[in-house]
Amino acid sequence: MSTNEYDVVVVGGGPSGATAAEHLARQGRSVLLLDRAGRPKPCGGAIPPRLIRDYAIPDHLICARIQGARIVSPKDRSVDMPIDGGYVGMVDRDVFDEWLRERAADAGAERATGHYESIERDADGCAVVVYRTKDEVAHRVRARLVVGADGARSAIAKHHVKGGDKMPCVFAYHEIIRTPVGDARYDGTRCDVIYNGRLSPDFYTWVFPHGHQTSIGTGSARKGFSLRGAVTNFRREAGLDTAETIRREGAPIPLKPLKRWDNGRDVLLAGDAAGVVAPASGEGIYYAMLGGELAAKAGEAFLASGDAKALGLARKHFMKAHGKVFWVLGMMQYFWYKNDWTRERFVKMCRDPDVQKLTWEAYMNKQLVRAKPVAHVKIFFKDLAHLLGLARA
Structure with missing residues (x-):
């Protein structure tokens, strides 16, 4: 000793x-x-431009540059959210x-x-x-x-x-696979986020490209829910079940x-x-x-x-x-992740250009966007209409 x-x-x-x-x-x-x-x-491995800038992350650690996200609803309706003039870095x-x-x-x-x-x-x-x-x-x-x-x-x-x-924690599980080559359904410059109660009753499922490798995972705070089974089912449905699995990992992720x-x-x-x-x-x-x-x-x-x-x-x-960002995101998770009815409306709301622009600006710069009060007011009322079911899903 x-x-x-x-x-x-x-x-x-x-x-x-x-x-x-x-x-x-x-x-x-x-x-x-x-x-x-x-x-x-x-971990999905996403790092925003502010992290790359603030902590001097060299280019050789960035294994993929994400140009946008695709959000998929429980009814398999998708919304593309392109990043205008920037990218999200991905790391292993x-x-x-x-x-x-x-x-x-x-x-x-x-x-x-x-x-x-x-x-x-x-x-x-x-x-x-x-x-x-x-x-x-x-x-x-x-x-x-x-x-x-x-x-x-x-x-x-x-x-x-x-x-x-x-x-309080969400339990996350993912499988790292060899990135598919020549598959038209797969886009190595796009992150896919799937909101579907079968795959995650209270969080989401993801496909995050890392260059030659890809992270496919899901999370849930519900005890007894099979994360591994959900990922297996998703990979089969997405045509990714034949890709080589490099490793499997699971761990809790704190909620607040x-x-x-x-x-x-x-x-x-x-x-x-x-x-x-x-x-x-x-x-x-x-x-x-x-x-x-x-x-x-x-x-x-x-x-x-x-x-x-x-x-x-x-x-x-x-x-x-x-603190305000965490409060807003916490409220979003509380209201929109409750069930597939609310998730369907959440994905539809993501079609709105104002929502997309403010979402990416806040994510990339790690702060709430204050410069466009009119846009915030519009989003508030659209958000309320979707939450109350007044907008068609």
Whole structure:
């Protein structure tokens, strides 16, 4: 059993943890980035232009450039939503996440591979992170600050942050297949989003191209619903059942940010562990990386001042910037994902040019669009008409 000491131990090496480790290391802090070896989480892999710009993502990590989306209703009616003058980047999470971890290491963070077990306390009250490596050797590392970026079922959140054991989640499952070649039904520059209760009673099913590979998946919060069976059925119906399956993955995805991200002492959450995945869409990479950056800034303020109140800045700044977006998306999911009747009307509403333009502008730039109040008013009344069934589906 070995003991070392760091300013910060970051538990979890996904986009959030790697970003937090990189930013803290660049501030001159001694950082240990602990990540367990294994498969990446199920994820469509979409990253908006703002992420690419804000976090200097190089072109070689972008394996596909999406020019639009096709939304499909329960009655198999489709709506095409082209992106005007831009694109959404797609990444392979195994390659993307490792690149982020390596960037953190290049910034000065030390990497370790192992399974997190617990946080203990020294006689002086300092946090001691206990983890076990593949050879079952236990390691103990002292830390002035612990950043928990260990996913939606975060053990750190559960045991060290009030309310961290009450994270509502959608369970996601996807299959990575070899991209079909010469199939006219398949478009490698388009994401397909399918709203159908047979395939997902309360979320959606997707086909997201990644160049030579494609993610086909679905999600649901309903216990007992067969995600694997739904994907099998969809692949058969879509003519994708004969494509080579490269791997299968499943994991929970949080539905809303936790009310607290820190323990008021020396533990701070980031990414999925803090619940920063957008409702309705399930998008998490941008919010995870932003959460990691804000955790690093709050952590640096805490380390510099010794004032644990500084840890609360991470959540405060995140919710100030994106709380309204999350509220709007949460309401959308609550009203429109209830059943196939509402989903049918939701897809029809997506035909509206105002809806499409404002949707893409908000997604690409990660903020609500305020410049066109008349369009917002029009959308509000159209939305209300569809919700009340006054518009024909």
